[in-house]
Amino acid sequence: MVGKDKGHHPKLEALFPIADGIAQTFGKNAEVVVHDLRQPEKSLIYMAGNITGRKLGAPITNLVLETLKKNGDQAPNLIGYQTTTKDGKILKSSTIFIRDDDGKIIGCLCINLDITELITCQKILEYYTRTEKPNEPTTQEEFFNDVNDAMAGIVQGVLADYPVPVQLMEKDDKLIIVKKLDEKGVFLVRGAVEYVANVLGVSRYTVYNYLDEVRSTPLNTIT
Structure with a gap:
């Protein structure tokens, strides 16, 4: 608490x-103040924190005056607007109007947060996260811990996107899976044939035969 007047x-x-x-x-x-709007020329009656440099007895702001002039007792709360102090601080502010039992506005609670440092951090983050071609779709790149993790991730990803579960796959389905894995470069990895054979429930020689078939078949005949 910075200070308060009495008898309000x-x-x-x-x-x-x-x-x-x-x-x-x-x-x-943070600065949170209470204004008595029945005396706008010296409305500030309570302060908790101080980032605007005001003192008790300071007048209400021009924004609140304009809002009251325009809307009277129907004035809406002003939430999350940005303001700047005379010494350059950037504030995020909210003003909540307080009414008496008859619905007449008698005061307001104002919250001011100094976000100057956060704005600076935001600009730094934007600078370092900006790419040369921001309108291009994000490339989906996965980072694995080891080669087995890599194979498992790629194979399971392809299987997850395919509408038929492994247990119900026919030869044509397995050919499509092998083709997709081949396109992703899985079989460039040592041990991939054995891994895929185990997943598909076939022998490694069958996988080699599938590879020969998909590599010798026009792409538009296997989908």
Whole structure:
């Protein structure tokens, strides 16, 4: 808590501990203030944290005045707008209007978060994550721990995309699987033939025969 004036509407005074809680939650980069809008020229009656350099008795902001002028007691809450202080801090702010039992606006709770450092970090992240051709689709590249992991990942990926489970596959289905795996370069890896044979439930010689067949068959006849 930075400070408070005394003798204000009970609904406004009830906001003081709430302001403290919000400010303590967000730490040194937060300022939460309560305004008594019945005296806009010296409306600031409570401060928890201080990033705008104001003091108790400061007037309400131009934005709140304009909102009240335009909307009166029907003024909507202003949530998550960006502002800049005189000393260059970038703030994310929200203003919540408080009404009495008759629905008349009597004050507001204002939350100001200094996001200057976060904006700087955001720009750094954007710089280092920007690619030369951002409109191109992302390339799906998987990173494996070892060759067995690699084979298993590729084979299981192909099988997962195929509509027929291994247990129900006929020869033509297995030819298609071998063709897809061959296109992905699986059989360039030592031990791949034995691994695929085991997965498909055939002998390694059968896989070699499948490879000979798919490599000698026009691509448009095996889909």
